[in-house]
Amino acid sequence: xxxxxxxxxxxxxxxxxxxxxxxxxxxxxxxxxxxxxxxxxxxxxxxxxxxxxxxxxxxxxxxxxxxxxxxxxxxxxxxxxxxxxxxxxxxxxxxxxxxxxxxxxxxxxxxxxxx
Amino acid sequence: xxxxxxxxxxxxxxxxxxxxxxxxxxxxxxxxxxxxxxxxxxxxxxxxxxxxxxxxxxxxxxxxxxxxxxxxxxxxxxxxxxxxxxxxxxxxxxxxxxxxxxxxxxxxxxxxxx
Numbered sequence: 001x002x003x004x005x006x007x008x009x010x011x012x013x014x015x016x017x018x019x020x021x022x023x024x025x026x027x028x029x030x031x032x033x034x035x036x037x038x039x040x041x042x043x044x045x046x047x048x049x050x051x052x053x054x055x056x057x058x059x060x061x062x063x064x065x066x067x068x069x070x071x072x073x074x075x076x077x078x079x080x081x082x083x084x085x086x087x088x089x090x091x092x093x094x095x096x097x098x099x100x101x102x103x104x105x106x107x108x109x110x111x112x113x114x115x
Numbered sequence: 116x117x118x119x120x121x122x123x124x125x126x127x128x129x130x131x132x133x134x135x136x137x138x139x140x141x142x143x144x145x146x147x148x149x150x151x152x153x154x155x156x157x158x159x160x161x162x163x164x165x166x167x168x169x170x171x172x173x174x175x176x177x178x179x180x181x182x183x184x185x186x187x188x189x190x191x192x193x194x195x196x197x198x199x200x201x202x203x204x205x206x207x208x209x210x211x212x213x214x215x216x217x218x219x220x221x222x223x224x225x226x227x228x229x
Contacts, residue, residue, distance in 0.1 A: 026175075036218075039213065041222070043205055043207075046217035099146055101146035101163065102163060102173065103160075103218060
């Protein structure tokens with residue numbers, strides 16, 4: 001069965017420091033991986049995706065993610081965190097079967113950036 | 116461009132009551148779906164639709180019904196609400212013809228069942 005794990009419920013970083021939000025996956029076949037961000041009382045917003053090609057994917061708001069097939073990981077990174085990056089982050093993988101629109105989400109990681 | 120619009124934003128129901136959560140999108144997307152978000156559980160797929168007249172079950176469909184009579188609208192019905200359905204509900208849509216297309220989410224409906 002396909003699954004996504006986000007091992008950290010919360011990540012705390014100081015403004016200006018690099019940040020990493022971890023994600024590991026379990027899929028059959030090629031993974032289609034996504035990161036979304038959720039600000040308070042809002043829906044999820046798409047950040048970036050990995051479909052194929054370069055293992056380093058760049059997305060919105062200065063975020064990037066590194067796909068590592070051997071470690072089955074897709075960690076979200078940013079070189080210099082901002083207070084405004086504080087939000088809930090979700091990793092997701094496209095589900096097998098059904099519609100290609102169906103995603104399986106991790107439980108989410110709360111990112112807190114302190115000034 | 117409105118994107119995905121959900122109404123209402125908040126709703127309180129008593130056990131056994133029924134209601135419909137509305138979802139509309141103006142992007143001509145074929146695919147629409149409903150997720151529920153619960154603390155510590157991420158988002159779980161309830162139902163989805165790949166086009167008008169076509170619906171299917173997701174991971175947690177029990178207690179919910181859907182229909183898709185138009186491309187734009189995808190309402191979610193609770194026929195007899197239960198406290199276990201207290202959650203935040205999100206509607207999402209995408210162009211289903213490409214694996215590259217991200218989901219576009221509405222701002223959610225926060226439902227409390229007492």
